[in-house]
Amino acid sequence: MCGLQSFPPCTGALPYLLNGFLLLLLQKEVLGCPAVCQLCTGRQVTCRNLGLSSIPRNFPKTAILVYLSGNNISHVIPNELTGLQKLSALYMDNSSISYVHPKAFVELPNLCYLHLDNNSIKHLDPGIFEGLSNLHYLYLQNNQIAFISRGLFSDLLSVRYLTLQRNRLSVLGSGTFMGMISLQTLNLANNKISRISDSAFYHLENLVYLFLEGNNLTLVPSNAIGRLKNLERLSLSHNPIRSIHRFAFKGLNKLRYLSLKSIKLKEISVNVFFGLNNLSHDFFVCICIILWL
Numbered sequence: 001m002c003g004l005q006s007f008p009p010c011t012g013a014l015p016y017l018l019n020g021f022l023l024l025l026l027q028k029e030v031l032g033c034p035a036v037c038q039l040c041t042g043r044q045v046t047c048r049n050l051g052l053s054s055i056p057r058n059f060p061k062t063a064i065l066v067y068l069s070g071n072n073i074s075h076v077i078p079n080e081l082t083g084l085q086k087l088s089a090l091y092m093d094n095s096s097i098s099y100v101h102p103k104a105f106v107e108l109p110n111l112c113y114l115h116l117d118n119n120s121i122k123h124l125d126p127g128i129f130e131g132l133s134n135l136h137y138l139y140l141q142n143n144q145i146a147f148i149s150r151g152l153f154s155d156l157l158s159v160r161y162l163t164l165q166r167n168r169l170s171v172l173g174s175g176t177f178m179g180m181i182s183l184q185t186l187n188l189a190n191n192k193i194s195r196i197s198d199s200a201f202y203h204l205e206n207l208v209y210l211f212l213e214g215n216n217l218t219l220v221p222s223n224a225i226g227r228l229k230n231l232e233r234l235s236l237s238h239n240p241i242r243s244i245h246r247f248a249f250k251g252l253n254k255l256r257y258l259s260l261k262s263i264k265l266k267e268i269s270v271n272v273f274f275g276l277n278n279l280s281h282d283f284f285v286c287i288c289i290i291l292w293l
């Protein structure tokens, strides 16, 4: 388990970190630490902004936190990160990664946080997340991902938080998030999404927050979102939505916040907000402004 709200995370990392400096002095040689890195305590390894072109070898087997942000790693290949049974958080953001091979993270059974944001990843191949059954947080924003194949995330049964904003997605096909039964927050803002399959959100019964602002939707994707029985917050702002049809939000019985700013509304049917009994007052203010414009 890695149920944690505060960071650093999973399974008691904090006491180990407090011992870090002692361990650094005593164990740097014994543990075998990558010589290029700034810090290596046995529990935490920091190799940040070094322009490294590959992942260093010989991390201590006890490592819980590994920072590799700000390097120049281009390809993440399998077996570079093997044997780190305790690794809980891996930072590989801002590292010019363009491709991650399938099975790259297969031997990291306790990984809870994976940061791959702010790279140049163009596509994600099937099998890429294999073995990450304990992952809770996956960060993929600020990449160039144009398509997600059906079942890509199906190994990620524990992920609660997935960020995909600022990529190049245009279509969400059937079963895009298949298997993600724990997902609570999904951020898809600022892509180019113009079509969402009716079954794109299949398995997301536990989703609470869905961000779709800044896309290219011309309609409310009612059939797709209608199955999100636990959704509390939905943003569709900054989409070219011209009309909202009757019962557009049907089934969203728990919705509390609906954001529809800067949509290009030309017409609105009666009964659009049928069933939305629990929205906050802010919402109604927002809708009035749109209708009077």
Ligand SMILES: *[C@@H]1O[C@H](CO)[C@@H](O)[C@H](O)[C@H]1NC(C)=O
Pocket (backbone or CB within 6 Å): 049, 050, 051, 069, 070, 071, 072, 094
């Ligand atoms: C990103 O990485 C570069 C080095 O590759 C570094 O100079 C820059 O400060 C990093 N950006 C952030 C926000 O950490």
Ligand SMILES: *[C@@H]1O[C@H](CO)[C@@H](O)[C@H](O)[C@H]1NC(C)=O
Pocket (backbone or CB within 6 Å): 051, 053, 072, 074, 096
């Ligand atoms: C990053 O690596 C590429 C080769 O993969 C090289 O052409 C480029 O100069 C490197 N950039 C930096 C900032 O080291």
Ligand SMILES: *[C@@H]1O[C@H](CO)[C@@H](O)[C@H](O)[C@H]1NC(C)=O
Pocket (backbone or CB within 6 Å): 093, 094, 095, 096, 118
């Ligand atoms: C993202 O990466 C670019 C290029 O490496 C860097 O200049 C920028 O500061 C990074 N931004 C963040 C938020 O890490």
Ligand SMILES: *[C@@H]1O[C@H](CO)[C@@H](O)[C@H](O)[C@H]1NC(C)=O
Pocket (backbone or CB within 6 Å): 192, 194, 216, 218
């Ligand atoms: C938005 O979607 C329409 C089709 O619905 C397409 O013709 C247009 O190129 C898209 N615009 C962007 C910026 O992707």
Ligand SMILES: *[C@@H]1O[C@H](CO)[C@@H](O)[C@H](O)[C@H]1NC(C)=O
Pocket (backbone or CB within 6 Å): 253, 254, 277, 278
């Ligand atoms: C409305 O929200 C409250 C919490 O603010 C909740 O207790 C109640 O069950 C909700 N009603 C419906 C119909 O979902």
